């Protein structure tokens with residue numbers, strides 16, 4: 001069972017799992033209708049903050065595995081609407097975990113590099129979390145809700161700056177934003193001082209599938225391998241898509257004056273996922289070329 005299946009990761013994970021005949025899938029999301037193009041299984045509208053609905057869906061479907069891809073992911077909105085953020089990112093994870101305990105389900109909770117303060121990245125799984133933003137705090141509390149529920153099987157899949165493959169989701173990702181703005185001849189401001197290991201969503205979905213298949217318990221860092229600034233990332237996108245790099249203006253994080261503080265030196269070391277899951281992320285330029293061909297075939 002996938003929650004948040006209409007999101008960037010949710011859609012891609014449903015598409016990937018649909019390739020495996022051994023998975024009997026239930027995709028769930030807030031919307032009445034599915035947005036994903038490929039789904040070998042059923043679809044059910046589900047708001048994970050509605051505990052009565054969650055209970056009913058668990059009773060109907062009795063999932064062996066639940067991958068929680070639902071979250072309030074807008075970092076600045078979490079800073080200004082803390083109640084809503086906590087309901088989705090923490091309270092609802094507690095509800096999922098409680099139901100997993102009743103039904104003996106494996107809970108895979110997706111989390112973020114924003115649980116770290118960005119002072120000493122790239123991070124391995126054993127690094128001590130210290131979130132700067134309310135979003136980061138809520139995601140850490142969501143991890144703890146999954147970890148501390150007494151489940152036999154739980155996994156935390158942390159990831160970093162995820163970019164997509166043309167899924168028609170409810171919101172854009174960084175690559176599509178850069179491509180859209182530069183294609184329209186618009187200037188964009190991109191930060192020079194935030195380091196990340198950007199993650200191709202298909203790689204992330206593949207890593208999660210391996211977590212599920214191998215029944216792995218614990219915390220895993222599943223991201224790209226290449227660490228670069230978000231500014232460098234924007235330039236790599238512009239070059240791959242043949243767009244005008246002169247439209248990219250460098251800016252320092254402090255000058256953006258965002259509601260939420262972001263980690264500066266973030267990103268992950270992925271040795272554990274490589275050695276225990278056989279996780280092998282696609283080289284960055286290759287994944288950008290794949291996104292380019294998908295967007296050309298089906299413009300977002």
Ligand SMILES: NC(=O)c1ccc[n+]([C@@H]2O[C@H](COP(=O)([O-])OP(=O)(O)OC[C@H]3O[C@@H](n4cnc5c(N)ncnc54)[C@H](OP(=O)(O)O)[C@@H]3O)[C@@H](O)[C@H]2O)c1
Nearest residue numbers: 004006007008009047048070071073110112159161162170
């Ligand atoms: N994208 C990144 O760069 C990134 C980086 C690190 C970690 N992550 C983590 O990766 C996971 C997947 O995020 P994503 O990148 O796929 O983001 P996304 O596209 O924003 O997907 C999140 C989905 O959750 C849904 N959702 C929100 N509240 C819900 C609720 N109450 N019930 C059911 N669904 C709800 C959203 O629906 P609506 O659109 O209708 O609100 C959205 O479709 C999240 O845990 C996120 O924290 C993402």
